[in-house]
């Protein structure tokens with residue numbers, strides 16, 4: 001079968017799937033709901049869209065699993081198709097299939113997750129301010145010339161790219177910023193499920209292969225990760241910065257030099273302490289009881305509006321003359337004699353039509369994030385120290401039930417964190433909107449469904465580790481997404497077990513009556529347990545995730561281990577730079593946005609200075 005035909009087949013969903021979604025929704029929909037068809041339709045189209053966005057590496061096995069499930073139903077039910085069975089029979093088959101073998105369980109975990117995400121999605125109604133229509137001129141290319149030129153091309157309008165572009169245009173440098181994702185004006189007014197499909201990389205369904213796989217998330221839109229993140233703003237610990245400066249021979253990277261850039265970045269996104277809410281107070285109370293250190297962290301927020309790149313630096317940069325093209329993807333860098341001579345790009349116009357064109361720039365900054373920056377470079381034939389040292393913060397969540405309500409806000413994230421065990425381990429809280437709590441419940445319907453009626457009394461808290469292990473990013477010709485792998489070391493597992501131990505202690509001290517770790521088939525603990533019990537949990541049953549990615553193209557003067565120099569310029573290339581999370585040489589143990597911005601400010605300053613002196 002030709003690849004295109006195969007892809008089309010992958011996107012085509014059987015009618016049976018509609019029935020399956022109807023069944024999964026009936027598990028959670030109150031019987032009083034009189035007109036459920038629109039809910040079924042909404043979920044069906046959402047699941048279908050998400051499947052089509054999923055990287056091919058997972059889409060193919062998922063497609064095979066779905067077909068296998070329906071085939072299994074066909075055989076077991078005596079040659080009747082799934083959609084012709086009664087709901088009771090369908091339910092029986094789903095339950096049996098889930099018990100039958102592990103991949104069967106994984107399939108339903110995924111579908112339930114998507115269905116719940118869609119069903120419980122709410123618009124964040126408390127955020128009243130919409131971005132004004134005219135605060136932006138997101139330049140979709142209406143008529144695209146076959147070639148564009150500029151002094152500096154910035155590929156990726158995320159945290160690193162936008163901060164850099166803002167500084168360059170402020171210094172009067174002709175700058176073009178492109179992003180493969182869309183520019184979405186009303187991002188905070190939309191229900192979460194819509195943003196998953198439009199704004200999250202591959203619909204939020206990305207994972208690094210390993211035992212177990214680690215689900216990771218990135219933004220893919222103008223504003224990048226800053227549009228979907230929680231806006232927690234943190235500086236990296238001074239000792240760690242000084243240690244990294246030595247280890248990788250990085251110039252002007254010590255804590256004293258970086259302090260001024262951190263302060264400037266903080267002011268740019270209006271980072272400030274917010275009034276503590278119940279979800280934070282719960283954690284703080286536990287820290288006091290256990291006599292552990294903790295702190296409130298600053299959040300990029302003003303008048304209840306998250307201060308993403310699209311709220312802050314991007315409008316300012318556009319006012320100064322920055323050119324921005326949304327839905328424009330850099331496909332390949334063309335290299336000659338150690339220089340980028342042009343960039344091949346493809347843009348989608350407002351009618352959905354695609355245009356390929358070339359961009360000529362004196363200098364090119366790749367700012368496509370810690371996964372897609374190395375991917376673009378590998379695809380363009382640049383390999384030295386690229387994509388071999390990816391780091392992330394493996395994180396384990398627990399779903400906890402409390403005596404008193406903990407989560408009340410539509411999109412609240414606790415800004416308090418327990419720092420006693422940092423930098424190795426941090427205890428904190430996740431987004432506690434109904435959507436995200438429902439997704440935690442969907443992870444294991446059998447053991448958690450009773451919590452569905454007590455969502456206000458549930459909270460999701462996590463333990464996050466700073467690992468020593470590294471992952472890899474590989475370019476596979478013909479695939480539009482990279483293959484990412486990550487294997488945790490024994491030391492990392494020891495930290496994860498310890499992290500889970502501290503986390504469950506914290507939760508019981510905070511008044512939890514049940515603590516369910518994100519571990520397959522775990523019924524939860526009703527009282528404090530011991531580290532020895534935790535260590536008996538099988539590693540491959542952990543559902544790990546990460547939202548912080550780093551170090552896939554580390555910076556430093558040590559050419560043996562670094563991809564770029566101290567200011568982001570690729571070793572051995574004259575006009576090619578990287579400026580995003582990939583140049584941070586190791587996982588920091590802290591939230592990365594502040595450091596990415598501080599480095600972007602420092603590197604922009606260095607670029608502007610050296611450029612004018614040349």
Ligand SMILES: Cc1cc2nc3c(=O)[nH]c(=O)nc-3n(C[C@H](O)[C@H](O)[C@H](O)COP(=O)(O)OP(=O)(O)OC[C@H]3O[C@@H](n4cnc5c(N)ncnc54)[C@H](O)[C@@H]3O)c2cc1C
Pocket residue numbers: 155156157158159160161178179180181217218219220221222223224225226228229230231232233234328329330331367368369370372373376547548549579580581582591592593594596
């Ligand atoms: C759910 C979530 C919550 C988070 N919470 C926090 C938090 O509270 N605090 C914090 O500090 N950090 C947080 N982070 C992490 C933070 O958002 C990221 O570290 C940060 O956004 C990374 O910045 P970046 O510039 O490296 O890449 P990104 O911000 O990811 O930007 C990369 C951009 O490049 C674009 N791109 C990729 N390839 C191409 C191409 N070929 N052509 C054109 N464009 C391309 C992408 O569309 C994207 O917009 C969170 C992340 C997530 C996902």
